[in-house]
Amino acid sequence: MKPYILLVGMSLFFVCLVLHVVAWHVRRPKRHATALLAIFLIPCAVFVLASKGLCPDLPWPDLFAIALLHVALSFAYIQIYPASQADSPSLKMIMLVDKAMPQGLTEAEIRAQFDPNDLFDARIHDLLGAGLVQRQGERLALTRSGESLIKPFLLLRKVLGLPAGKG
Amino acid sequence: MTAYLVVLVLTPLWVFWLHWIAAHVGHYKNFKFPPLLVAAGAIILAYLLVGILAWQVYFRRLDSLADVVCAVIYGTLVFGGLAFSYFQCFGMTETARRIHILRALDANHIMTFDELRAEYGADTMLTVRLSRMVELNQLELRDGRYRVKKRLILRIGKAMAFWAKVLGFAERTGA
Known part of the structure; x- marks a missing residue:
């Protein structure tokens, strides 16, 4: 394999990463996932066509090898991005315990650090805002988009023979 | 090289196939491994499988050591990126709050806010997460207190907190 494939593929990814950081400082988009896909995929398509x-x-x-390397790294980054964008309770929990080392924390001390509204209610509002859940009077139901989004996840667990995840 | 690229493009399928086997063998033998560890194990096995296939279709035909080294680094990065994406997708079915809420609504069709909260409120979320951290050996519970046991997820948390700062998000716990 020619070394330039590795070099160009990685450089393309890092250029897009820098573009992403700059874009987030200039004006953070409302739809993060769409913006990330555009930032990482459009330059790659332009690069391939322009090079040819x-x-x-x-x-x-x-x-194709250059584009594949770029896309693989970009997908991995886009998948991990939400953990930097929103507080993950698991990460927050383990960092709180680490701060309290060596004595550690009791369960009550850990719970006291979390706002129940932020943990649950805010997620419902995210889903309502994203159009995945809708209000029907006092009740909540999935929208078509919500149904389409959840089906592949349910199918994956079903095919693997696993019960529903605990969340 | 085309055959090598095809082997790499199929990474999510290799991982899924081995994950399927591991999950069903685990179910049949009644093993109690955490699902995330089983998925991680499937990825390690898939890496070996892709390595063998890559050797057969590409590596052994390369002339110089430099070409082999480049091809191995390239393959590891592509495999890592695609396998990680699969792992994250599976991880979402296991741990993501939004996916859990959508699943509950899919199963029950229509629920009130309180019904949803009763099934999966903040208390349940924290209990599930504490148990999972203990199950994954990241925390240990001794004398009624949780302490850090292994540091893998802690390091990921610190890296994420650092990256959040780079992106200009507000400072977070432990950052």
Whole structure:
């Protein structure tokens, strides 16, 4: 494998990462996932097409290999991004315990650090805001988008023979 | 190289296939491994499988050691990225609050806010997470107090807190 594939693929990813950081400082988008997909995928498509246009001798497998490396790294980053964007209770919990080492924390002390509204109610409002859940009077129900989103996750667990996750 | 790229593109399928086998064997043998550990185990096995396939279709035909090293680093990065994406998707079915709420609504069709809260309120969320951290050996419960046992998730938390600062999000716990 030609070393330039590795070099260009990684450079492309890091350029997009820098673009993402700059964009977030200039103006943070409302729809994070869509913006991230655009920031990471559009430059890659432009790069591949421009490279082929400027250097017609570049073989397609090399360009595909560059794009594949970029896409694999980008998907991994986009998947882990929510953990930096919103407080993950598990990460927050373990960091609180670490701060209290060596004596550690009791369960009550850990619970006292969490706002129940933020843990549960805020997530419901996120889902309402994203159009995945809708109000029907006093009740809540899934929207079409919510149903479409949850089905693949349910299918994955069913195929793996696992009960529903505990959340 | 095309065959090598095909092997790598199929990474999520290799991982899923081995995950399926591991999950069903575990169920059949009544093993009690945490589901996230089973998924991680499937990824390690898939890495070995992809390594063997890569050797067969590509590595053994390369002339220089530099080419092999490049191909191995490249394959590890692509495999890592795609396998991690699979792991995160599976992890969401296991741990994500939003997915849990959507699942509850899918199962019960329509629920009031209080019914949802009763099934999966803040208390339940924290209990489930504390048990999971103990199950994954990240925390230990001794004399009624939780203490850090292994530091993998703690390090991830610190890295995320650092990255949140880079992105300009407000300072968070422990950052």
